[in-house]
Structure formats: structure tokens, C-alpha cells
Amino acid sequence: MRRVQGAAATEASDVLAAEEPLEIRVGFGPAGQREHRTLSITMRTPGHDFELAAGFLFTEGIIRSRQEVQGLIYCPDVAKEEERENVVRAELAPSALPDLPRLERHFYTSSSCGVCGKTSIEAVHAAACPVLPPAGPLVAASVIHQLPERQRQAQELFEQTGGLHAAALFSPAGELLLLREDVGRHNALDKVIGAALLQELLPLHNTVLLVSGRASFELVQKAAVAGIPVLAAVGAPSSLAVSAATNFGMTLCGFVRQNRYNVYSHPWRIVQADDV
Template identity: 80%
Template sequence: MEPFLPPTSYDYLTVHKVAGSEITPASDVVAAEEPLEIRLGYGPAGQREHRTLAITMRTPGHDMELAAGFLLTEGIIRSRAELAGIRYCPDVAKEEERENVVRAELHENVEVALPRLERHFYTSSSCGVCGKTSIDAVHAAACPVLPTTGPYLDPQVIHALPARQRAAQALFEQTGGLHAAALFSPAGELLLLREDVGRHNALDKVIGAALLQEWLPLHDAVLLVSGRASFELVQKAAVASIPVLAAVGAPSSLAVTAAREFGMTLCGFVRQGRYNVYCGQWRLQPPTA
């Protein structure tokens, strides 16, 4: 059992804090997010096969437990007895992969359902695993270019979004346990909202609804998510050409890196009349007197 998360679980960044219409630079700490590649070894002695099973974004720490839980919940194994061992792969190509690739070995007599091995949480055609590889994979997938001419927002607009989102969350009021993703106009008008137990699912629903209504690209949209801002959410927003992403919670380090790469405005901790701007602060322009 790992008693604590390693120091690499945190990153220190320079941000811009917004209080009312005042924007000032400051420092902030964000949770690290890095890809973990899970490899699987299976088959009888002399005929062992090894393949990548999944790549998932995570905060470093407790990686062996993460891999074991993934194998169980995805139906690859049915009990601890089928698992021979899990360790970091020593034979990685790049230094940044050293503790980002684990290999799980199954006992020789364990039968593997091959179709289950095709269910990947995150796949990339790029070689190796690192934050830049993940971002490059999104660029290679024909990610639309975000506008560099706006939209421009009054900083006060961001302050008002959480209350407007919560007021429209019918299911949250009944259950108290759902994530929400909502699209707003640059003026703060609610355009579309969807809820789901998974924040990625909620965003997929919003983007899917916009797609079916032929709203894409969403160059003039502001997205608010109810939880934290992860790499996957930034990626999904970029694919839909959403230039501004605001989150009630914290962003991860890789989310900030990706947002910068895509030219996105990323805001976090949007609550109680305050928020941090991690990149793209040029889109926030207080009205002139």
C-alpha cells in the first residue's frame, strides 16, 4: 500500500486571479495529471503475448492498485488469484515513461476474452506515453483551430455562470449527485445544459446535442463544467471548437498545458465571486469606463 501521493502529484503554476473586474497575477498549485499505460501479459509459457490494454489519464500514485482495479472492473480478471503480478515496465523507450507504464501479468491458465482487450479508455497512434504525446494525438485527429479574435468576455460574466447552471439542473436538485456541463453565450445566456453521473458523459451529451442541432463549430460558446477540469474535458471542448472552458473545481496540470496548446481560455475555482485564469486571459476584457 502506498501511504501517500508522491511529490509529482502537484504542479505549481503562475495564474491570474480575478476578483470582481480586477485581474492580478498569482501562484497556484494544481493536481498533476499524466497518462498511465496499462500493458497486459497473458498466455501459456513459451507463447506469452503482451499488448497495451489501455491508456488512462490519472494523478500519479497508487498505480498498481489502479491497474488491478481496471482489470477487475473491465472483466479481464475475475479474482486476485488470476493476477500473477503488476510492476512498472523497466523497458520503456523514454525517461518520462519510466513510471507511466505498468505491466500486469496473468497466470498461465487464465483465459483472456480478446474482444475485451479492444475496449480502450484512451488510445493514441503516437509512440510512447507522455503529456506532449497525448496533446499531439489530439492535434493529429484534426482538432479544429480555435479563434484568435475572441470572443471577448466581461470578467463578471464568468462569476454568474455557476448560479445559472445550478438553477437549470433539474436532476441535480432531485439527486444531489450529478455532474453538469452547460454552454453559454459570451453574454452569459444559457444555451444548453446536460447532466450525467460522469462529467465526461455530461460533456459528450452537450457536444452531441450541439452537433445534432448543427451548432458546431462552437466558436462563440463558453463552457462551464460542474467538477474539475481534466485533460479529457479540455480535449473534448477543443474538438468542438469551444474557446472558453470554466470549471467550478480545479484544473489538472495537463489540462492547463493542453488549453495553452489549443489557444483556449481556461478558468478554475469559479465560485464565491472569484476564479483563477490559467491561460487565455486576453479574452477577459473588463468594460471600459
């Protein structure tokens, strides 16, 4: 590449964030009558692909528990060499009855697409988003201020490329529990939720989620499905994200940076340190 600074130009190398397509397939049905179907193709950063697939299936309502997933594999029967390790198949338990027609997502979604990949906003509202319990956790206001720096310190790939989103799960005291990076913000969150699902940690009722960038409706919806009561974003929330968080009983914070933030819904969970 050519690096330009002022009037000077020099030849240099650079580290770029990887972006490749991932096809997510499912196998389902009783023994001897198994069916296989492609659900989605998303542009993602390779790594934690099984978590991404599991999180996608859970947040889209295809599965409802870890027990419904028998296994996750890279499909060996791909047509082209470049598809190897870019096609993941989730084998569901014979007892799992996925409501596949309800998944109204276009066949291809971009890494940043999110809700625009839905054929209608009604399809998202129809997803099973439980109202969060009207209880804790209570989070000290000072902890919210600390989350962006703690997230950045753990972002190894971002430090190398500067081109990745992150989703980080914290305890109410600010302890980092899980962090995943991806070129797509919704993929990063699906990886976090998928990791929690595979470790049988759901629902995540005693956690705080921080996402880089803005807080979109789809991120609120995914967090609600996983039972996350507090969602903080470095950027701005959308109006639909605020409305959804209010309806789900979720505390939503935006503009969490430079020692400030706004609380848009259910502010009672954010308290002074003496009240925690």
C-alpha cells in the same frame, strides 16, 4: 436507507442518480456491404442517449460533421431485456470513412474514467484538435462569476439527487444555451456537443462552457474539437489541461466559485465590462 444525524438514526427514502451501461455501436460501409462494430461501453445517466453517442463519435474523430450521421437508433436485436434502450447504433452515411483503428479506447470505460480509458496519451494528442481562432468572443469578468449559479438553477436532476455532473453552454453575455447532466463529467460534455452537432451548430466559436468539478485534459480536448474558445470549471484544472488549453488557444478558468476564479491560459478573452 437509514439517515444518521448526530446520535439520531431514522429510516427514510432517497432519490438516487441513475447509472446504467450504454453500448455505442456504429454501422458503416456502402449499401449491401454494411458492417457493425461496438466502439465503447460507458456508464451513464439514461437520457439524451443519441446526443451522447453523437458527441462521443464527434469528439473521438470517428465523424466530422452532422452529414455523416444517417440515423441514431436503439438497437432492437439485443440479447437481454435489460439491454433494451442501453445499446445505441449510429448509422453512418455510405460516404463516411471512419478511421476506426485510431480509436484506441478500452472496450469498457467508467462514468468518471475519461482519459484513463485511452491506451496511451499519444492517442489523444493524435486526435484532430484545431487551434482556435485568435479572435473573440470577449467575455465580461462579471459574467464568469454568474455562470455557476445560472448552471445550478437549471440542474433539475442535481437538485433531486445531488449526484450528477453538468456541462452548460452559454453565450458570451451569459445566456444559457444548452445544459446536460450525467454521472460522468465527460458524458455530460459529450451530450452537449452531440446536441449541438445534431442541431448543426458546430463549431461553437461564440460560446462559453462551464463544467462542474475539475477541468481534465479530456474535457479540454473535447471542447477544442467542438470549437469552444472559453472553458470554465468549478474545480481545479490539471497541469495537462492547462498545457493543452494553451496549445489549443483556449481560455481556461478554474475554481469558478464564491465570486472568484483563476485564468490559466489566454486571459485576453476575459475583460472588464466596459471593454466588451
